[in-house]
Amino acid sequence: MKCQRCSKTAVIYQKYSNAHLCKKHFIEDVERKIKRDIRKFKMVERGDRIAVALSGGKDSIALLYVLHKIFRNRPDIELSAITIDEGIHGYREHTLPHAVKLTGELGVPHTIRSFDEMFGTTLDELTRKKEHAACTLCGVLRKNLLNKAARELGATKLATGHNLDDEAQTILMNYLRGDVDRMTRMMGIIPGMVLRIKPLRSIPEKEVALYAFLNNLPVSADECPYAGEALRNEIREMVNNYEVNHPGTKYSLLGGFGAISQALRPPDTQILQCKKCGEPSSEAVCKTCRLLGR
Numbered sequence: 024m025k026c027q028r029c030s031k032t033a034v035i036y037q038k039y040s041n042a043h044l045c046k047k048h049f050i051e052d053v054e055r056k057i058k059r060d061i062r063k064f065k066m067v068e069r070g071d072r073i074a075v076a077l078s079g080g081k082d083s084i085a086l087l088y089v090l091h092k093i094f095r096n097r098p099d100i101e102l103s104a105i106t107i108d109e110g111i112h113g114y115r116e117h118t119l120p121h122a123v124k125l126t127g128e129l130g131v132p133h134t135i136r137s138f139d140e141m142f143g144t145t146l147d148e149l150t151r152k153k154e155h156a157a158c159t160l161c162g163v164l165r166k167n168l169l170n171k172a173a174r175e176l177g178a179t180k181l182a183t184g185h186n187l188d189d190e191a192q193t194i195l196m197n198y199l200r201g202d203v204d205r206m207t208r209m210m211g212i213i214p215g216m217v218l219r220i221k222p223l224r225s226i227p228e229k230e231v232a233l234y235a236f237l238n239n240l241p242v243s244a245d246e247c248p249y250a251g252e253a254l255r256n257e258i259r260e261m262v263n264n265y266e267v268n269h270p271g272t273k274y275s276l277l278g279g280f281g282a283i284s285q286a287l288r289p290p291d292t293q294i295l296q297c298k299k300c301g302e303p304s305s306e307a308v309c310k311t312c313r314l315l316g317r
């Protein structure tokens with residue numbers, strides 16, 4: 024198949040837009056969507072210091088690469104990267120070197136924090152106690168460390184690698200659970216936390232992977248051994264199956280949520296300081312300290 028914008032061989036068929044694209048035009052298309060969203064949602068503004076949450080997986084690797092490409096000639100925008108080592112044996116030691124390699128090549132300052140160093144324990148050890156699901160522990164503790172590190176770096180925004188599939192799944196999960204609080208949090212404004220931005224929100228997961236591959240970015244196919252909450256796996260399958268017969272469904276979910284989110288207000292929560300660790304919290308003891316049994 025030929026690219027519809029030139030005569031070169033196509034590397035992808037985008038069913039949702041009925042477009043065949045060659046390498047050059049596919050990369051342009053991905054970057055155009057990212058720049059459009061950054062402008063539309065004012066994700067990056069003059070003087071911003073952007074900290075990228077860099078796990079070393081394909082999404083965050085592609086995110087750091089593309090943000091560096093877009094802003095490398097903007098002296099008013101600073102980029103840095105933060106990696107959290109949760110202590111997941113057989114997984115993190117494979118993705119961490121990719122994060123180190125890319126930040127080294129791009130010359131982006133890189134901060135690495137670990138659960139072990141900050142909490143005195145690893146995710147593997149915490150999970151063995153069987154008190155909480157691995158992803159619950161991981162999500163709460165990682166967010167806590169990312170926010171702390173971003174704040175210490177003086178970051179004005181924290182960029183995460185959530186792609187279109189992640190966003191569509193989360194939107195549907197929140198609808199099904201009737202969880203308006205989480206819907207509100209998806210807008211990125213969480214009291215007491217560094218503002219979150221998601222520049223890859225309009226890029227389908229497969230396209231993020233292809234973008235990383237075509238740009239020779241250091242990524243591996245490793246998957247976390249705890250991968251995936253049961254509900255998210257169900258929703259992923261449901262959305263993917265629906266997308267096959269109704270191309271563009273993931274974009275519809277994102278667009279529909281964008282429209283209703285204007286009616287959602289950021290939570291009016293009073294922010295306290297956790298009595299145990301001093302981090303911002305909506306309760307006297309923060310979720311991290313509660314999960315750690317402090």
Ligand code: SF4
Pocket residue numbers: 157158159161162247248249250251
């Ligand atoms: S799959 Fe779960 S445990 Fe693994 S990195 Fe993701 S959130 Fe953490």
Ligand SMILES: [Zn+2]
Pocket residue numbers: 026027028029030031044045046047048
């Ligand atoms: Zn082309």
Ligand SMILES: [Zn+2]
Pocket residue numbers: 297298299300301302308309310311312313
């Ligand atoms: Zn605390």
